[in-house]
Amino acid sequence: MMRIGIVGVGQVGETLGCIWARAGHEVxxxxxxxxxxxxxxxxxxxxxxxxxxxxxxxxxxxxxxxRGVMPADPNLLAGKIVLDPNNREPDPGRNYASPRPNGLSYAERLQAAAPQARVVKVFNTIVMRVLRETPERLAASGTQVLLASDDGEAKTVAAGLAADAGLGAVDLGGLDASWLAEAMADAFRQGMRTSPAEWRQALVFADLTDRPN
Ligand SMILES: NC(=O)c1ccc[n+]([C@@H]2O[C@H](COP(=O)([O-])OP(=O)(O)OC[C@H]3O[C@@H](n4cnc5c(N)ncnc54)[C@H](OP(=O)(O)O)[C@@H]3O)[C@@H](O)[C@H]2O)c1
Structure with missing residues (x-):
């Protein structure tokens, strides 16, 4: 059982927080x-x-x-495992191909703003509505999240919290790989825009609608 603080009760915060509370964590x-x-x-x-x-x-x-909001008091995050699911906001045309992002990833910016935090890039490639499925059905689908962090123990904790939701985890490496996860999310969302009928199959997301229970 872990103590988990959710910052921001939006789609991601509410969805994952409720899953973790149901899994027995203090949230x-x-x-x-x-x-x-x-x-x-x-x-x-x-x-x-x-x-x-x-x-x-x-x-x-x-x-x-x-997204993009940095902690007012970085010291409050010192020593804590900080999970960063953030992706960039699309432009008004929702075109993710252009302009290309440059500079640090969101996760690297958060780590720079709170140097003593143990930042893990995770959950940014999973659409929250997929998590309406039960963890059991998701686990059977093989759906995964991507992990990037310089802290191995923090990645293990993040992988455990992903497992609570029925998600496997793929380790991309250090935090310098976090931009890959963010670019992956851009690719997924570009696919949703350009190929709305096919994007789930093309991009590995599980389409569980016609799976048996
Ligand atoms: N939705 C998805 O399926 C999904 C999937 C993967 C990754 N993501 C990424 O995860 C991030 C969150 O997505 P979301 O869909 O949960 O967004 P959201 O529904 O807009 O929730 C974000 C929350 O952040 C808080 N917030 C916003 N502006 C703030 C500010 N200036 N200062 C302090 N808190 C502020 C708000 O919480 P309070 O009003 O409760 O304080 C808000 O509910 C985004 O970067 C998104 O790209 C989303």
Whole structure:
């Protein structure tokens, strides 16, 4: 059992936080909106509603979902395993091919902003609606996430949390490989735009709609 702080109760924070609470972890949902946080934890054992700052303080593991927002107090993340699922925002035309991203990945920027955090790039290549499937069905599908971090132990913890959702994990290497995961997510989303009928098969995401139970 781990103590997990969720920063930002949006699609990723709510989906993964609820999965981890159901798996038996203690989960703090940290939001700027106390009403939203309270609604999220209602009826969910092991779940607590907090501010974002309180959720950071609560967690041994922190899921950092606000895209491009850096911690106001980096010291609060010192020593914590920080999971970064962030992907870039598409341009208005939702074209991921151009302009090309350059410079540091989101995960590298978070690590630079909080040097004592144990940042892991993970969960950015999984569409949250896929996680509506039960962990058992997902595990049977072979669906995986990608991991990149300079901290091996943190990657092991992240892989365990992925397994709680029914997801396997593929280790890409150090944090300098995190841009690959972010580029992969761009490729997936470009495929969803350019080939909406075929993208699941072409891009390995499990299409479980016609699988037997
Ligand atoms: N949705 C997906 O399927 C998916 C899959 C993989 C990766 N991702 C990536 O994961 C990240 C989160 O995606 P999402 O779909 O969960 O987005 P979202 O629904 O917009 O949630 C992001 C949360 O971040 C918080 N936030 C936003 N702006 C903030 C600010 N200025 N300061 C502090 N907190 C702020 C908000 O939390 P509160 O209002 O609760 O404070 C918000 O609910 C994105 O980078 C996205 O590209 C998304």
């Amino acid at each position: 703090a949902f940290g939001s700027r909106d106390s009403v939203k946080a309270a609604a999220t934890v209602k009826g969910l054992a092991g779940a607590h509603a907090m501010t974002q700052e309180q959720a950071v303080a609560f967690g041994d593991v922190v899921l950092w979902t606000p």
